[in-house]
Amino acid sequence: MGHLITLAVAQLDQWALDFEGNFERILESLKIAKEKGATFRVGPELEICGYGCNDHFLESDTYLHSWEILAKIMKSDEAQNILVDIGMPVVHKDVKYNCRVFFYNKKILLIRPKLHLANDGNYREARWFTPWTKYRTLEEHYLPRMIREITEQTTVPFGDGVIATNDTVIGTELCEELFTPNSPHISMSLDGVEIFTNSSCSHHELRKLNKRLDLIKGATQKCGGVYLYANQQGCDGERLYYDGSSLIAINGDVIAQGSQFSLNDVEVITSTIDIEDVRSYRGGSHSRCVQAANSPSYPRCYVDFCLSSDGPITSYYNLKPNKPIEVNIHSAEEEISLGPACWLWDYLRRSKSGGFFLPLSGGIDSCSTALIVYSMCNLVVEAAKNNNLQVIKDARTIIGEPDSDYIPTDPREFSNRIFHTCYMRTENSGEETRTRAKDLADKIGSYHLDVCIDTIVSAFLSLFLMITGKTPKFKVFGGSFTENQALQNIQARIRMVLAYMLAQLLLWCRGKPGSLLVLGSSNVDECLRGYLTKYDCSSADINPIGGISKKDLRGFIKFMEKRYNMPLLNSFLDAPPTAELEPITENHIQKDEVDMGMTYDELSTFGRKRKIEKCGPYSMFTKLVQEMGDRLKPTEIAAKVKRFFFYYSINRHKQTVITPALHCESYSPDDNRFDLRPFLYNSRWTWQFRKIDETAALIEKQKEE
Incomplete structure (x- = not known):
């Protein structure tokens, strides 16, 4: 018997360096x-310590407190009679892992260090840790005295090994x-490992979940x-939102999935599996068996314990293996409504602030930001309503009661408060x-003000006149480009x-x-192009849409219009984007895309080529000739590429002070965190x-010939 x-x-909302809070959430999950x-x-x-400690991983305190928390967990009643796989940083032979x-x-069975470190995109693990390169090798690790007193062990295995229980074998791979x-x-499976664990801190990015799902x-x-x-x-x-969606899969089928976006601090998904299903599945492949018979072995750390049930037949037959499920994958519009909203809630409750303030311009970007806050309120x-006591407690603290x-x-009532x-x-x-x-403020319930700032603008211009004896003019009134920019x-x-x-x-x-x-509301395309004033309303405390393209924001507004029955949102979509910083005359209405000299869709294309496809000016031009050559001349494409890079x-210097934004798009120009490029160019x-x-000239000449 004994094969169920x-x-x-455990899917946890941990917080970097919040050792007490992290301990409580781990205990609750157990x-x-x-x-x-x-x-x-x-x-x-x-x-135990939180993934985003960053340079705090260079401090001995982080390792000391991690051991202290592990000691508390190991002594707890919750951690008895259950095999536990828990994550923390460890120093072995003066090297950090x-x-x-x-x-x-x-009893500690094994300390397994990470073999391959995440060191691109948003991740800098090699700055703090060293990968373990002694594959299939274990060494003895000397435990701190506080742990020895609990485990009565002096040393424990450290390295690339697996756990062997009385009924199966468990191996791990980290993120x-x-x-x-x-x-x-792959190699563990050939050596008879039947259960794999993967402990991860994988951040949310629009349309990313499929990649993880396909790999698993x-x-x-x-x-x-x-x-x-x-x-x-x-x-x-940090500026990342880790989006959960934990999974349990067997033989190619997903049998359990955690929520991708949730306000729950602790979520635990469970599944009952029949381990014989793994053995039958593997035994049906002759070629796999041939490879497995010749596979090198992993060192095994044995524990006298069975994962499978060994109780009475009646209780055993109450257990049933979980069936495959349909994985829930949100649309990009749903992701925008949920991911940034959850990120805002975490930031708000942990910053001990009383709510948000947003300059609401009547345009798409600030509209999107306001809708995300409203989604958070929902x-x-x-x-x-589901009796989440932590959320209720946090809400009371935020409103000052x-x-x-x-x-x-x-x-709407909660929105009006915060x-x-x-x-x-x-x-x-x-x-x-x-x-x-x-109208939007009325619909979502925000506490709204309307103020004219002309007197403040006039005061600055009067002061400038007193200092210099000159008064700048807008371009439409005969002023120069420099005057026009300064007045805007x-x-x-x-x-x-x-x-x-x-x-x-x-x-x-x-x-x-x-x-x-203070919330910012500049999108990723405007940041990429630098179409914003340094230290204007783009300067804020945090920006929930700074990693989202204009195109996706428009789709999000359409989604919210249908979801919450807000016909007024159509007026935002119908209006051309404008900064409204220049006078409106009979012959002139300021428009963003005219000012930028490129469309928002083109900006998204340029951004993806520059960052994701790693194109410099010339390679971007050659790629776009292939993609746009059917509708634009090579010289026209050349002009667009040169204008963008100029x-x-x-x-680029504006990115050094840009508001910290939720990372949602893989072509973010976020300086020194995601996009490590210079800010001073020729x-x-x-x-x-x-x-x-x-x-371009050569291509056009060849076409003419």
Whole structure:
């Protein structure tokens, strides 16, 4: 008998360096796992200290406190009679490693260091850790005294080994290892490992979930076996949102999935599997058996324990293996409505702020930001309805009534308490945008203000006149480009200063404690092009849409219009994007795409070529000739590419001060965190542009011949 096993995967909203909070969430996950009958529990990567500690991994305190928390966990009642796989950093022979620690009943079975480090994109693990390169090799690791007192062990195995119970074999691969061409699960499966764990901190990016899903399904379909994928969920202190969606798969089929976006601090998914299904699946492939018979062995760490049930026949037959499920994959529009909203909630509750402030312009970008906050309010109300005590407690703290019996039941009412918007108009603002801003605020319930800032603009110009004896003019009134830019920028920068003043004092005006976080609302394409004023309303505390393209934001607004029955949102979509910083005349209305000299769709294309496909000016031109050559001349394409790189380079310095934005798009220009490029360029790109021009002319000449 004894071949049905219940396995648990913990999906936790951990916070970097929040050792106490992380401990409590880990303990809660162990309690839930045992209540569900699980005999093995795995959690996310570096769950004890939090994944996003970054340079704190260079500090000895982080390692000391991790051992202290592990000691508390091992001594707890919740950690008894269950095999536990937990993540923490460990120093072995004076070298720092990202590790998994396997223990059972106060005995450490194995410390398994990460073999392949994530060191591209958003990740810098090689800055803090060293990969373990002694494959299939174990060494003795000397335990700290505080752990020896609990385990009565002096040393424990450290290295690339696997866990052998009385009824199966467990191996692990950490996050990045799944994504490597020669993933450890391949060789482990050939050596008889039947259950694989993957503890991960994989961040949310639009349309990314399919990649993880395909890899996990493919791994178990090709090799056979059970795969337990435990992903972090939430904002652990950075611009990334870890999107959960933990999985349990067997032989190519997913049998359990965690939520991808949730306000739950602790979520545990369990599945009961028949380990004989793995053996039958593998035994049906002759070629696999031939390879397995010749496979080198992994060192095994034995534990006298069975994962499978060994109780009475009656209780045994109450267990049934889980059937395959249909995996839930959100559309990009749904992802925008959920991911940034969850990120905002984590940031708000952990920053101890009293809510958000947003300059609401009546355009698509600030509209999208406002809708994300409204989506957050809906998630809070839904969580409170489901009796999420942590969400209710956090909501009370945020509104300044921690000891009240307040429960958020209406998203508009909750929005009015924590969300503040303001339309800051000048003589250059249109009545249409003013009306759209007011109508949207009314619909979502934000505490809305409408203010004219012309007197402040005039005061600055009067001061300038007194200093210099000159008065600048807009271009439409005969002024130069320099004058025109200065007059636009002063309006934008005044709005930023006023936004921060209102954010600090509005709660005080309403008789409430605390202050507000200022939200930015510039999209990834504007940041890429530098189409924003430095230190204007793009300067804020955080920006939920800074990693999202204009095209995706438009799709998101359409989605929200249908989901919440908001016909007024169509007016945002119908209006051409405009900064409204220049006077409107009979012959002139300012438009973003005209000012930029390129469309938002073109910007997305340029961004993807530059970052994802790693194109410089010349290679971008040659690729676009292939893609756009049927509708544009090579010289026209050349002009677009040169214009993009010119403005990208002269505005690159703006990325050094850009508001921290939620990472959602893989072509983000976020300086020094995701996009490690210079901020001072020779904007003429003399060699590159000359080669583009020569090639464009040659192509057109050949076409003429």
